[in-house]
Amino acid sequence: MDRLAFLLATGLARGLVIALFALSLVIIWRAARIVNFAQAAMATVAVYVAYAVVTWTGSYWLALVAAVVTGMLVGFAVERWLIRRVPRDNPLPGMIVAIGLVMILHSVIGILFGPRHVPMRAPFSREPLYVGDVAVLSPYDLFVLLLALGIVVALAVLFNRTTLGLQLRAAATAPEVSRLLGIRVPRMVTIGWMLSSAVAAVAVLLLIPTELGLNAHSADILFVHAFTVAVLGGLDSPVGAIVGGVAVGVLITLVTGFLGAGMAPIAVLALLTLVLLVRPGGIFAVKEARAA
Amino acid sequence: MTADARAAEAVTSHGTTPAMLAVEGLVVGYSGAPVIDGMQLRLPPGQVVALLGANGAGKTTLLRTVSGLVAPRSGRVRLDGEDVTQTTVEDRARRGLAQVPEGHSIVTELTVDENLHLGGLWRLPGTKARRAAVDEMYQTFEPLARRRASLGHQLSGGERQMLALARALIARPRVLLLDEPSLGLAPRVVAQLFAILRDAAERTGLTVLLAEQNVTSALSIADRGVVVSLGAIVADAPAEKIAADPALRHAYLGF
Numbered sequence: 001m002d003r004l005a006f007l008l009a010t011g012l013a014r015g016l017v018i019a020l021f022a023l024s025l026v027i028i029w030r031a032a033r034i035v036n037f038a039q040a041a042m043a044t045v046a047v048y049v050a051y052a053v054v055t056w057t058g059s060y061w062l063a064l065v066a067a068v069v070t071g072m073l074v075g076f077a078v079e080r081w082l083i084r085r086v087p088r089d090n091p092l093p094g095m096i097v098a099i100g101l102v103m104i105l106h107s108v109i110g111i112l113f114g115p116r117h118v119p120m121r122a123p124f125s126r127e128p129l130y131v132g133d134v135a136v137l138s139p140y141d142l143f144v145l146l147l148a149l150g151i152v153v154a155l156a157v158l159f160n161r162t163t164l165g166l167q168l169r170a171a172a173t174a175p176e177v178s179r180l181l182g183i184r185v186p187r188m189v190t191i192g193w194m195l196s197s198a199v200a201a202v203a204v205l206l207l208i209p210t211e212l213g214l215n216a217h218s219a220d221i222l223f224v225h226a227f228t229v230a231v232l233g234g235l236d237s238p239v240g241a242i243v244g245g246v247a248v249g250v251l252i253t254l255v256t257g258f259l260g261a262g263m264a265p266i267a268v269l270a271l272l273t274l275v276l277l278v279r280p281g282g283i284f285a286v287k288e289a290r291a292a
Numbered sequence: 293m294t295a296d297a298r299a300a301e302a303v304t305s306h307g308t309t310p311a312m313l314a315v316e317g318l319v320v321g322y323s324g325a326p327v328i329d330g331m332q333l334r335l336p337p338g339q340v341v342a343l344l345g346a347n348g349a350g351k352t353t354l355l356r357t358v359s360g361l362v363a364p365r366s367g368r369v370r371l372d373g374e375d376v377t378q379t380t381v382e383d384r385a386r387r388g389l390a391q392v393p394e395g396h397s398i399v400t401e402l403t404v405d406e407n408l409h410l411g412g413l414w415r416l417p418g419t420k421a422r423r424a425a426v427d428e429m430y431q432t433f434e435p436l437a438r439r440r441a442s443l444g445h446q447l448s449g450g451e452r453q454m455l456a457l458a459r460a461l462i463a464r465p466r467v468l469l470l471d472e473p474s475l476g477l478a479p480r481v482v483a484q485l486f487a488i489l490r491d492a493a494e495r496t497g498l499t500v501l502l503a504e505q506n507v508t509s510a511l512s513i514a515d516r517g518v519v520v521s522l523g524a525i526v527a528d529a530p531a532e533k534i535a536a537d538p539a540l541r542h543a544y545l546g547f
Contacts, residue, residue, distance in 0.1 A: 169401065169402060170402060173402075174401075177398070177399060179382055179385070
């Protein structure tokens, strides 16, 4: 029982990181109808900048800000100077360009920093806290949990309660009508990329201290899990990304804890297969609107 | 201006009176034969003009060129005297040119309330002003008030068209372009929508260009009728004259 409580709590923290990353994929999908295969590599670049900042200044908080800002800049640059020039009439060119970008970014990181994993310390202890005799979760897990929840709430407020959010949602689903209402749709698409890329950068920053360290490929598995989650939840559904992320995080932690680490990827793929068999559109997919 | 004065002016619409919307020597077409071939059209402020003609006559292309969705090969579009030919769709919308396009004209993933707020985004700065304008629209369009929290895709065809019109009117546009608003709607709903449109034009001095297949309904609220065929204007006269001209109706309007 004690072990279960511990695994559930750490699984929740891990799941929220996956949820954040999946949410970033949903944001881009909704803004630009692109599955951004370069999301992990772009976020890793931002986290390298954060790593440089924490090395120079010693401040984790400045590094967090650097990750967000660099994430936004990378998102801006990739959308404006690359994706915008890709033909949009079918999804394949965008996907190929994104995969090409992954290769370029991996190579550049490799040339600059080499293949080693650079260690990045967590800003809080990773030793579990105890409630009575029961190990629950570490201060770092608690930090991850609170920050991830904070970001989710902030995004929900931005999208649902502000004028910018209203424009972002309208531009994403009805570009032509939005233009007729005076909304600058290309600008909204850029803002969508910037937001998405910043959220992904924070997710990767939160992930690194729980992994071997920072490396060009550090976020690859996170991308696979988050992509699974986004497909499970339906790429259009922010709620699906969050619920699915937490579910997959808890599943991975439970399977790793009870059956061994080797079983975790199999469990994730089994879940993906099962959901795709039962609900090919994703669990939270919105039913297609009927024509009037 | 009275309806009679407007109708009289319609006849001399190529004169020098200031036009709220003007199209000058417009040529539109992607390649080959132009869809619109050298069209001239002037709408004085406050006039409601029915744009009539068969499918493929160029009505939709004209509206899309005026709003900026389609770039003309040559010619000019003027809004209240100002040449807007080189400006973007978004800029024209912010200057008070509203368009209700055919069919999918509302944001189906947003609620009725959110759709209406979007309509007021640029011309009604401030949340309070928008809220007040939205509430005012609910009084004009009562069925919408009951569905304010419903998503666009949950609405009936009539409710969608009502929402599209309300959203266009909320920004107090100077010029309103409508493309086949009656399409697929029950006659009773069409009558209701058109009555609101006529009323809005009279109260706010709105200039309307209304493309319609439903000739009788459109002419019943219009000051003036313009008939297009193969991208050119073939008749331009007060609405009641167009309605009473059997030869014209037979040749271009199909009844």
